[in-house]
Amino acid sequence: MMRWAPLKIGARRGVIEARHAFTTPEEMAGIVIPSVIAMVVIFFLRGVSIPGTEVSLGSMSLPSMIGMNITFFGMLGIVQALTVEREDGTLLRAKTVPGGMTAYFVGIIVESLIQLLFSLALVLIPGVIVFENVAFDGPGSWLLLLATVIMGVGATAPIGAALGALFSNPKSLALVMLPTMGLVAISGIFYPITALPTWVQAIGQVFPMYWLGLGMRASLLPDAMAAIEIGGSWRHLEMFAVLGAWTVLGLLLAPMLLRRVARRESGSAVAERQQRAMQRVG
């Protein structure tokens, strides 16, 4: 009972944190507005079809966007929580109570998962209703979607935790944010990746975002659409291999870096960080 208690408390913590996010208007806006804007844009791209296919650019972008959201909520959410909450003392407080650190990290993961599922539903439900070519084609596509989401969380959340552990300053969030935005451009989210030069395609394929978009398109678009992907295939094996590799890397790095963060947390460390934050403002 004693060993599992922090996991249970952490799960409860994640649910409470998620509830707070959902009842705080600013946070809710942060989750909903970007998706809504993107959905509106995608909606107007319904009529623009991708050359050589009968599927619209809108129908293609919608599943891709879900893949992108997995990276955002899985990775950026955790990076942000870790940097901000180290500065305000949440982590330090966790360190002062028994089992607090474990519960804290479990809580962050649970909260991100809940937000991710919410954002998924937010895009998926209207998407399936509005876009004629976006549909579930039997249990196979459900299963693939589920597998992609799970693999996606595995590939992005531990990396997010590792990055969050590396940066102690919320300002350095931009160092993670900007490259991630850049990745959106080269991961074939809003336009097929095949339109890009081959060397850019190669870079895009290193990171999980491209593969998550691909997995979502494979789940939700007609099979014939595979023709416009790289190699004319959904490349499931390659997808699981790349996402699996990121998961392994993340799981190797994150516990090590998080332990280091936990070890170094102290009253004077937090006070010093807050001092620096004041200087930034002033």
Add this chain to the structure above:
Amino acid sequence: MRYGTKDVLKGVDISIAQGEVVTLLGPNGAGKTTTIEILEGFRMRSAGEVTVLGVDPARGDEVWRSRLGVVLQSWRDHGRWKVRELLAHFASYYAPFREPWPVDDLIRTVGLAEHAQQRVSRLSGGQRRRLDVAIGIVGRPELLFLDEPTVGFDPEARREFHDLVHRLADLDTAILLTTHDLDEAEKLADRILILAGGRIIADGSADALSRRVSTEAEVKWSLGGERFVHAASDPTAFVRDLFKQHGDAVTDLEVRRASLEETYMRLVHEIESGAGETTLREFEEAAR
């Protein structure tokens, strides 16, 4: 404890009994924070031995952790949580180890009953601190660390907080407090430790410290509308003579030992100006 080649702490020996309130005073940079953080298990020492509740803090496990309470000054976390919700959450961490303090009872004890359903970010500075204290004691700690607990309190909140500390001590909690407020130290502490130059230069009640430091007391009185001040090494004898000489004509009599503030200033000044060794020896002799 050592930074670079300079020993920051040398032979610091602190013992606190159940129900005792000990205040640690010292100028900034004297090693106060370092000492406390080593005791809390948040910082590793470079050498020496430390035991807190029978355990080396560097090896303290969760069971050990559950017996401690920590209240720090830099917290502004969990702003979105409601007061009662947050306290109940932190109580649940202790449940596997010991019976936590009933949440509603504790909220009343720290005087936050009216704010139980308020978001933490809406609390005033003093209310926030009282919540921090509540979280620090929700596991009924055997040893409580309080770091500058009343910074930003108005006088009334401060008085209430002092009452709370006395009540905790009555419940057999050992309390180690750091503060810059010497008046507060004098009011709260059963014992005062002064840390300067990396060692404990004084250890005793506020009263005992002032008697050791100042051999002279200040005597003030009025006589025929005029005010007099005299420093006397034996104030009792001096006052007896005064009355013998002037009888009922003496009014407004005051006899004052050095305040904790004066004692503290003198001790710390001597240590910092290098005369510390002598003072320290005098002190140790007086203590015997």
